[in-house]
Amino acid sequence: MMKRIFTTTLRLDMTDEEDRRAWSYLQRMDKKQYRSYSRAIVAAVNDYFGRQEQLAADPYLETREKEDAFLQRIESTICNALRFAPVPMAAVQPSTPMQTEPAPADDDLSMALDFADSF
Incomplete structure (x- = not known):
């Protein structure tokens, strides 16, 4: 297959902070991952757009x-905290269930409804 190569020029203005940063990235890029400036620029343009x-x-x-x-950060923080907790979490749980108020008796409910109906 014959390669179809399009050539263009990349101009970076070293007085522009973003251009200097781009140039710095190109200078420090991993040569094993990106064989050339072209490969790095193609990856960056494709990712951006x-x-x-x-x-x-x-x-x-x-x-x-x-x-x-x-x-994810919350979950990992909780997992790390539990991993290093000094006591197992089961020991922190109360051994007896919390007492709740008993449900009102049917007579009390009937009296309350009768009272409300009297208005």
Whole structure:
């Protein structure tokens, strides 16, 4: 198969902070993962515009991702805290069930309804 190569020029303005940061990334990129600047730029452009398309198609995607990440952090924090808890959680639970108020007797309920009906 014959390659169809399109050549373009990338210009970076070293007085612009974002351009300098991009140049720094290109200088420090992992040569094993990206064989050339072209491969790194292709991956970055595809990721950026792919993400923009996803957000346009699903406006709540970013919110759900943030919520999922937040819940994951909460879950891992709780798991870590329980792992290092000095006593098992079963020991913290009360041994006797909490006492609840007894349900009102039917007579009390009937009297209350009769009283309410008298108005």
